[in-house]
Amino acid sequence: MSAGTPQAGDAGAIRPLVRVRGLKKSFGSHRVLDGVDLDVAEGSVTVLLGPSGSGKSTLLRCVNHLERPDAGFVEVAGEIVGYRYRDGRLHELPGREITRQRTQVGMVFQQFNLFPHLTVLENLIEAPVAVRGVPKPDAVAKAGELLARVGLDGRQSAYPRELSGGQQQRVAIARALAMEPRLLLFDEPTSALDPELVGEVLGVIRDLAVGGMSMIIVTHEIGFAREVADQAVFLDGGRIVESGAPADVLDRPGNERARAFLSAVL
């Protein structure tokens, strides 16, 4: 893919899909993000690593404006997320505009967050039909394709509680894909799963990486990170303390905190 490909002649490389600059966020007196800069190239996979409380999830949630940053900005596909710049000020966008921006960014949660009162099929077609105005038969056909892709075709009429955790998470991935997002965010997608179910979910994410989907993944699965990531980022105390190729960050970390953490989880 285009990730890392140097552009000949032209002054700059291709504008990254995601640009994070000077991002700061506090909850009360606790500073969770303390000036984060990050680029994610289109079609590339970035993994966010770090101890709990280091700000990984908050950074991820700022990318689709589930959290409002205190300072700095996130840009996705050339648009500032959640704000419009005018006369030296960033004005927060009205709800409708934020909603529109979010349709470009899919998100998969640690606790799956499938809608328990809707069937698998209804979970998948709700947003495409309601938000993008896809005709229902088309949405249903698309849902079938996506379920086949995550290995769950035929489970359309099941309710989420009838599925295992791994199956629920695969449905959640299919649900995010149904909106045809340009970017997928994963917030510890396998942390709530029994060990024997982790593999099936990682397999689906691996297939997406091979297919060229742009993704930012918060995970503690170091082996998986090394395998799929184009870029690994290590956060500690709300700052990026280490970033680069997975082999460098994971195997030869310069930062002492990163070295201690990685040797503990490996």
Added chain:
Amino acid sequence: MTSDVSERTALPSAPADEHLLTARLVAPRRPGLWISAAILLVLAAMLIHTLVTNRRFQWPTVRGYFFERSILHGLELTIWLTAAVLVTGYVIGTAVAAARLSKNPVLKSLGFGFVWLIRSVPMLVQLLFWYELASLYPKLSLGIPFGPEFASFKTAHLFGGILAAYVALSLDVAAFSAEIVRGGILSVPAGQVEAAQALGLGRGRIFRRIVLPQAMPAIVPASGNLLIGMLKATSIVSVIAVQDLLYSAQLIYNENFQIIPLLLVATLWYVVLTTVLSIGQYFVERHYARGTNRRGDGFARLFRRNLPLFNRAGLAAGGRS
């Protein structure tokens, strides 16, 4: 040595394994269960016996007045007053719940204050306040606050018994339903809203399609309580001479002194209405149990679980499957 050990540890009449394997299982005796059931059955029989044999209940008179025209008029008023009060109360109550859940501190405090005030004042007192509104405000007018008036009314003409009852009871339902709705909404995990937001669903859609259906299982049983309570609480309007079901019965017995039979007429009608509402509540609850494992609790299964008579059939069915 080994034989010594086995002789010492085994009981003198230890049964052989094959006997244990073929033995029938016997449930423990529960004499308390049988005794308490017998006592309750005797009490129930006494109740039915006295209802049937005590002449002073005057069942023929009850039958004679059951479909009396004025009673049916009172019944009609009770039904529509309850319906109107419930609808108005829930519309206001949902708005108050939204206010209490909003981030706006003014709305939040106003919502809290409303619930606090209405819940603090006894319903009868509220009813009398609205009925006597004319002595507080002899004239009501429409207009710009602190500015000119467009129209004005004599309060005493406007606030008759029925309007006073409607306003007082609606506000009461609003305060209580606000808390029920708020509790239901709070019972939906925050992750559900986040997932819906991440999919790009709008606020209204998230509330209608994601939050409300999941809040309903918490809202419906409490609302059924409130609804049935309000149906009977409307009888309070008899104190301000609104001709509801109870007051219609009272008007009749004030003339003919058949107090007990006419109270029974009113009572039986309240029982009929409550029964209809309870059945309705059952079906509404079942509808909102989608995606949970509570759905299978049908009437038949509830009976089988609770009545030993049906238990046998349940066991037999279980054995076959």
